[in-house]
Amino acid sequence: MRTSVYKPWLFILPALAIYLTVIFIPSAYTLYLSFFSWNGVAPDKKFVGLKNYAELLWNDTVFPKALMNNLIWTLGSLTLIMGIGLMLALMLNRKLKGRILFRGLFYFPYVLSGIIVATIWVWMYNPLQGFFNHALEWLGLESWTRAWLAEPKLALYAVFLAAIWNGVGQPMVLFLAGLQTIPQDPYEAAIIDGAKPSQQFRFITLPLLRETFIIVVAITMVSSMKVYDLVYAMTGGGPAESTHVLASWMYFQTFRFANIGIGSAISMFLILITMVVIIPYVYYTTKKSHV
Incomplete structure (x- = not known):
């Protein structure tokens, strides 16, 4: 009887151990450090309470700018990235010639590391040799050329x-997976009843994609809050600290300025x-979808 009581915990134990080791304990230690003033090298830490906050x-x-930039990034991700992703999924869910190729082409940039993406786009934004300024000059729009990454x-x-x-x-890809589960x-x-494509999208596609939207919105929001690599590699938080987000400013405070307490906060x-x-x-x- 006692064995049957503890048996579920034996199955949970490996995952729980990983969670505690990788997530909970480091988070708890970071919270602890946020109440101290410490440069990461000195043997003693000075307790300052809520002073870092x-x-x-x-x-x-810089912190308010970084917070606002994170908000702008999140709103942009939820509207543009998610919206364009849904539009592409709707297009590539149809029986189009070469749709498998196009799916791969549109998905390919996502598998690249942030540093590679940053390197590509920094060259594209180059004021003298970059694609964007050359394209504007070719179109006769020389006045629109800019040092894109140097203007706050x-x-x-x-x-x-x-x-x-x-x-x-x-x-x-996630929307495509959701669309392919919707029956015809x-x-x-709806076609027999004379529904227009816009009405089919509004009253059939969107409601039946509810579960997919839950996943996509959650993933997009989390990704937008922890964005770091593109900002750091493309601008380093500049110019004039105008592109810092919370993660990049945390890095600068912790490792550049040796303010471990501020970075932890x-x-x-x-x-x-x-x-x-x-x-x-x-x-x-989730609760609403199960009502």
Whole structure:
């Protein structure tokens, strides 16, 4: 009898051990460090309580920019990356010649590492030899040429354009998988009733893709909150700290400026924001889908 009680825990134990080792314990230690002032080298840490958090909220001029950039990145990801992914999935779900090839072409950028993507796009944005300025000159729009990654008002959006190219393949594949599970019977009945394509999309496709949307939105939101590699490789947070996001500013504070406590506090803000957004969303949408 006692063996049967503990048996489920024996199956859970390996996953629980990995979770505790890889996620919970490092997160708890990061929370602990956020209450100290420490340069990562000194043998002693100075306890400062909530001073690191107050420093970020009231005195750090970059932290609000990084937070706003994360918000812009998240909104852009949920609208543009996810929207383009859905549009491509709808197009490539039809019986088109060469659709398998196009699926691979659109998905290919997603399998590239962020550093490779950043290197490609930095060359494309090069003011003297880059593709964009040469294309504008060829079109007779020399006045539109820019040092795209050197202007504070444009740099973040230039980096995000690279993120669209890099990331649109993932939602496309997920939406394709969802579309292929939808039976054809509702569409045939809608055609007989005289429903237009827009009405079929609104009243058949979108409701039947609810479960897929839950997954895609959650993944997109998490990915947008922890974005780092493209920003770091393309702009390093510049120019004038205008493209920093929370993850890049956390890296700079922790490893460039040796402010382990401040960097840990930023990571806790990032964890808290992600949890506040993701957990209620997944809970509400999952609960609603099972009503």
